[in-house]
Amino acid sequence: MIVTLTPNPSIDRAVFVDTLDRGEVHRATGSRVDPGGKGVNVSRALSAQQAETTAVLPIGGPEGHLLEELLDAAGVTRCSVPVSGSVRMNISVLEPDGTTTKLNEPGPQLSGDEVDALLDATLDRAATADWVVGCGSLPPGAPTDLYATLVSQVRERGGRVAIDSSGAPLAAAVAARPHLIKPNHEELAELVGRALPTLQDVRDAARDLVASGIEVVAVSLGSDGALLVTAHEALHARATIVAPLSTVGAGDCMLAGLLHGLSSGLPTGDALATGVLWGAAAVTLPGSRVPSAEDLHGIPVQLSADPDLSITLAH
Numbered sequence: 001m002i003v004t005l006t007p008n009p010s011i012d013r014a015v016f017v018d019t020l021d022r023g024e025v026h027r028a029t030g031s032r033v034d035p036g037g038k039g040v041n042v043s044r045a046l047s048a049q050q051a052e053t054t055a056v057l058p059i060g061g062p063e064g065h066l067l068e069e070l071l072d073a074a075g076v077t078r079c080s081v082p083v084s085g086s087v088r089m090n091i092s093v094l095e096p097d098g099t100t101t102k103l104n105e106p107g108p109q110l111s112g113d114e115v116d117a118l119l120d121a122t123l124d125r126a127a128t129a130d131w132v133v134g135c136g137s138l139p140p141g142a143p144t145d146l147y148a149t150l151v152s153q154v155r156e157r158g159g160r161v162a163i164d165s166s167g168a169p170l171a172a173a174v175a176a177r178p179h180l181i182k183p184n185h186e187e188l189a190e191l192v193g194r195a196l197p198t199l200q201d202v203r204d205a206a207r208d209l210v211a212s213g214i215e216v217v218a219v220s221l222g223s224d225g226a227l228l229v230t231a232h233e234a235l236h237a238r239a240t241i242v243a244p245l246s247t248v249g250a251g252d253c254m255l256a257g258l259l260h261g262l263s264s265g266l267p268t269g270d271a272l273a274t275g276v277l278w279g280a281a282a283v284t285l286p287g288s289r290v291p292s293a294e295d296l297h298g299i300p301v302q303l304s305a306d307p308d309l310s311i312t313l314a315h
């Protein structure tokens with residue numbers, strides 16, 4: 001069972017336009033609404049593959065009601081923690097060539113009691129979980145060390161904990177030594193404070209983090225797939241998608257597949273390949289739709305234990 005904590009969930013509204021011109025009126029060609037937030041997406045991706053998961057999240061305001069309805073309709077088991085502010089709405093503007101422009105709101109102000117209630121609800125479920133995962137940005141009022149606290153408390157209880165965040169909350173969590181982190185290329189560069197133009201640069205940065213006490217550093221690299229580094233190996237996997245539709249939530253699906261593989265007892269390489277497959281399948285789908293079992297068919301994944309480290313990464 002995988003428990004996700006999303007301190008700052010969202011309603012994700014994807015709006016489709018022919019081209020995006022700043023300052024102009026646009027007639028959208030379509031739109032869709034999905035439940036959102038990184039941990040929510042991890043739980044959605046797991047549920048869509050019949051894997052056991054519970055999403056812990058704050059719920060407040062009319063957007064909170066809608067989020068609960070959407071999660072119930074998707075069959076995602078949830079633990080809602082009532083809060084006084086409203087869940088945010090994040091907007092993605094999608095152009096036909098796959099270019100995605102995102103507008104993420106800050107989220108509601110949480111009180112200290114609301115933050116404590118979120119942590120307690122997550123830790124209550126930690127005993128029965130293979131993994132506890134803290135994901136996404138923090139809303140106003142949540143302390144920067146929220147994920148660091150989650151890491152220490154799950155560790156104290158003997159559980160395994162993964163973090164997918166960015167900036168200061170990720171840096172604080174890393175100091176508490178989670179078992180796994182899943183930064184993307186940009187988040188890893190920010191974490192280590194330098195540009196990482198090649199796969200070797202990414203491997204070296206991930207190795208430093210492993211040396212600091214994190215067991216698994218899985219770096220998602222967009223169209224370049226993902227690199228997973230442990231004390232013993234550096235594995236690379238990728239899948240080619242010719243016409244990506246939407247990358248929103250691809251990293252969350254990749255993390256869901258990786259954790260599902262690890263908790264099912266797959267060897268690390270196969271777990272990575274599962275993550276890359278789920279991430280690649282996600283980019284073939286509109287908005288932040290998560291892949292079903294059928295969506296995973298026919299996408300070949302190349303896995304290498306000895307990747308060409310000299311390649312320059314796409315971004």
Ligand SMILES: Nc1ncnc2c1ncn2[C@@H]1O[C@H](COP(=O)(O)OP(=O)(O)O)[C@@H](O)[C@H]1O
Pocket residue numbers: 183184185219220221222223224225226239240241244247248249250251252254275276277279280283
């Ligand atoms: N253009 C693409 N082609 C193929 N796979 C992709 C593409 N973009 C993303 N992916 C898949 O989705 C995963 C996550 O993408 P990435 O953009 O790195 O994550 P994030 O959403 O966290 O920024 C990648 O590891 C890869 O498996």
Ligand SMILES: O=P(O)(O)OC[C@H]1O[C@](O)(COP(=O)(O)O)[C@@H](O)[C@@H]1O
Pocket residue numbers: 008010011012035036037038039041090104135136137138247248249250251252288
């Ligand atoms: O918590 P953040 O960093 O604002 O991100 C939240 C947004 O990210 C998502 O989880 C999608 O993630 P990515 O596009 O980064 O893969 C959306 O569902 C949500 O709107």
